[in-house]
Amino acid sequence: MGARVRKLVTAVVVFAAFAGGAAWFLTKPEPWSASHWDGLGEPDLANGEQMFWAGGCTSCHAAAKSEGDAKLVLSGGLPLKSPFGTFHVPNISPDETAGIGSWTLAEFGNAMTRGVGKQGEHLYPSFPYGSYARLTPKDINDLWGFLKTLPKSANVAPPHDLPFPFNIRLALGGWKLLFFTDKPRVTVDTSNPKIARGQYLVEGPGHCGECHTPRNGLGGFEAAQWLAGAPNPEGEGRIPNITPGSKSIGSWSEGDIANYLQTGFTPEFDSAGGSMVEVQQNMAKLPVSDREAIAAYLKAAPAIE
Amino acid sequence: MKLKMILTALVIAGCGVSAVIAADDPVKVREGLMKQIGGSMGALAGIAKGEKPYDAEIVKASLTTISTNVKAFPDQFPAGSEANSEASPKIWDNMDDFKAKAAKLGADADVALAQLPADQAGVGAALGIIGKNCGDCHQAYRVKK
Numbered sequence: 001m002g003a004r005v006r007k008l009v010t011a012v013v014v015f016a017a018f019a020g021g022a023a024w025f026l027t028k029p030e031p032w033s034a035s036h037w038d039g040l041g042e043p044d045l046a047n048g049e050q051m052f053w054a055g056g057c058t059s060c061h062a063a064a065k066s067e068g069d070a071k072l073v074l075s076g077g078l079p080l081k082s083p084f085g086t087f088h089v090p091n092i093s094p095d096e097t098a099g100i101g102s103w104t105l106a107e108f109g110n111a112m113t114r115g116v117g118k119q120g121e122h123l124y125p126s127f128p129y130g131s132y133a134r135l136t137p138k139d140i141n142d143l144w145g146f147l148k149t150l151p152k153s154a155n156v157a158p159p160h161d162l163p164f165p166f167n168i169r170l171a172l173g174g175w176k177l178l179f180f181t182d183k184p185r186v187t188v189d190t191s192n193p194k195i196a197r198g199q200y201l202v203e204g205p206g207h208c209g210e211c212h213t214p215r216n217g218l219g220g221f222e223a224a225q226w227l228a229g230a231p232n233p234e235g236e237g238r239i240p241n242i243t244p245g246s247k248s249i250g251s252w253s254e255g256d257i258a259n260y261l262q263t264g265f266t267p268e269f270d271s272a273g274g275s276m277v278e279v280q281q282n283m284a285k286l287p288v289s290d291r292e293a294i295a296a297y298l299k300a301a302p303a304i305e
Numbered sequence: 306m307k308l309k310m311i312l313t314a315l316v317i318a319g320c321g322v323s324a325v326i327a328a329d330d331p332v333k334v335r336e337g338l339m340k341q342i343g344g345s346m347g348a349l350a351g352i353a354k355g356e357k358p359y360d361a362e363i364v365k366a367s368l369t370t371i372s373t374n375v376k377a378f379p380d381q382f383p384a385g386s387e388a389n390s391e392a393s394p395k396i397w398d399n400m401d402d403f404k405a406k407a408a409k410l411g412a413d414a415d416v417a418l419a420q421l422p423a424d425q426a427g428v429g430a431a432l433g434i435i436g437k438n439c440g441d442c443h444q445a446y447r448v449k450k
Contacts, residue, residue, distance in 0.1 A: 236393060237448035264440050269343040269350065271436075273391075273443030280440070 027173025029122050031110035040105070040137055043145025051143040053285040054205040055132065059278040060089045074099070075153035080126055082233060084219065085162030087126040095152040108147075109140045115176065122172035124160065125179075125219065133182035134204035179220035185209060186226050188300045198297025201290055202227075206283075211239045211275070228304035234275065245303030257295035258288070332390040335381035338374040345370040346436065353429035364422055371435065372414035379404045393448045403446055410438040 052058070058066070061074035076091035093099035100108065103118055110116040115129035123129060135143075165171060185203050190196040202208045214222045214230035229241035244250050252260070256267045261283040264272040272280045283291060345367035351357035352364065382403075387394055396403045417431040 232448070237391070237450050240449055263436070265346070265350070265436070269347040270339075271439035271443050273440070273447035273449065275444075277440040277444035 023174075027170070027177055029114070029116040029120055029173070031114050031116045031120070032106070034106060037106040037109050037137060037141075040141040043142045044138075045142065045146050045149065047139065048142035048144070048146030050286060050290070051135070051139050051205055052146055053282045054201055054290070055143070056205075056207070056279060056282045057092070057147075059275070059282065061092050072150045073153050074147070074150060075155035076157035077155060081235065082126060084166040085160065087124060087160050087162075088158045090157050091153055091155050092147065093150060093153040094148050095154055098154045098156050099152060101148070101152065105141060105144050108144045109137065112140055112143075113182070115172075115180065122169045122176070124169075124172065125175065128207040128210045130180055131204055131207035131210060133180070134200065139205070175218065175220070178218065185221075185223070186301055188297060192296070192300075194293050194296045195300045197290070198293035198295070198300075201294050202297050206294065208242070212242050225304060227298075227301060232274070237274070241304065242298055243301055243304045244299055245305045249298075250303065254292065254295040254299055257298055258291040261286075261291045261294065262288075331381045331383055331386045332388075332392075335378060335392075336390075338378050338381065342371050342374050346432070346439070349428055349432050349435075352425060353432050355425055359425050359428065361421060361423075364428060365418065368414050368418045368421075368431075372411050372418060375407050375410045375414070379407045391447050391450055393446045396446050399445075403442075406438065406442040406446075410435065410442070413438060 057074065058071040060078055060080065061076055062071050063073070063075055064078055066073070074091065074093045076089045076093075078089040080087040080089060091099045094101040096102045100118075103111075107118045111118070111123060111127075112129060112132045113135060114133070115123045115125065115127070117123050160167070184190075184199065188195050188199055190199065209221065209227055211233060212227045212229060214225050214228065216222055227242050229246070230239050231237075232239055240246060240248055242249050249257070252267060260266055260272070261280055263284070264277065264280045271277075283294070348357075348363055348367045352359055357363075379400075382392065382396055382400075384397065386392070387397070413435050417435065422428045422431045
């Protein structure tokens with residue numbers, strides 16, 4: 001009798017250890033190997049600045065309502081409300097203690113493309129690494145070079161304010177297992193360099209899908225509804241459908257979309273509103289060819305009603 | 306035959322009723338005001354981009370519409386009129402700021418009217434100043450549904 005209980009307990013413990021080990025193995029943070037970031041050479045700062053505007057870093061990391069050069073001070077602190085709690089955006093200025101000035105290229109690159117922090121911890125996907133995962137090592141290197149030229153800020157951002165269980169970082173490994181991917185979101189004609197560039201900008205640095213694609217109860221994208229519009233994560237109203245099947249934007253030409261991203265005005269001379277105002281101001285700083293590429297991709301993406 | 310007449314009368318009466326509702330509905334009124342502002346912006350942008358020839362009358366009429374409409378605009382937001390509209394509830398929490406933003410667009414349009422842009426480049430410059438107001442206000446107070 002005693003032996004049988006002992007056997008059962010042993011089996012349970014072994015199973016639990018195995019399951020725990022498997023779970024840990026499947027969900028542990030996975031940075032790139034160090035060689036991934038080797039040999040990138042001196043950063044191209046002009047391209048780094050373009051990645052900075054394409055990525056919209058300033059819209060969350062600079063102080064709210066910053067204008068002009070204040071947009072370049074990435075002091076953090078902005079509260080991002082979500083169904084999972086409130087995230088406080090960190091300081092990513094080059095300050096060595098309050099910011100990320102002491103980070104290496106590999107640490108920065110792994111945060112951007114693998115969602116892994118300096119301590120090897122999982123980062124919350126409120127930081128859109130699920131999109132940034134598509135950035136090439138060269139663009140990461142250039143962006144990192146540009147970020148290091150920006151002003152330092154000693155501001156210390158508050159920690160995230162998340163209820164249990166969302167405050168358990170380990171659980172993010174499960175989220176990544178389910179939802180993290182650096183593969184293309186949709187199939188488009190990538191033999192067309194304009195569409196391919198647009199796909200890179202929209203699905204990667206531009207992280208358009210983070211607001212324009214609906215999510216399931218666990219915060220993962222509804223993959224079949226790519227860019228089809230979603231409730232506003234900040235509470236009121238909806239983020240519009242931007243596929244060719246959209247009632248509002250589906251009828252726009254490529255020129256209309258590119259012009260909107262440049263000027264903020266729709267073909268009917270309505271203007272951008274809400275968070276899109278900042279996004280549009282960032283996009284206006286890109287080369288004309290990049291806005292045209294984004295427009296070409298949006299017209300080529302699957303139409304969803 | 307009689308039935309047809311009754312139906313016709315009912316339809317006509319129905320149209321009349323809905324027209325009255327539309328005129329009194331602040332949501333419809335303010336959306337109409339904004340549509341006209343958008344139309345004026347479009348006319349000015351056509352000239353600024355060189356798609357349409359410069360025409361002083363059109364510039365003046367467009368600026369006048371923007372000025373007149375935006376001055377009437379903040380009065381179309383009685384308490385409780387946020388339903389079925391793209392107006393953010395923040396408007397009623399920050400009515401003074403909302404009114405100030407509308408007044409700013411009115412003032413910018415009046416400055417341009419006082420010294421009417423005399424050519425394509427002038428229209429472009431005025432449009433840059435005026436157009437900035439659109440995003441500034443829509444960022445805070447317009448919600449897409």
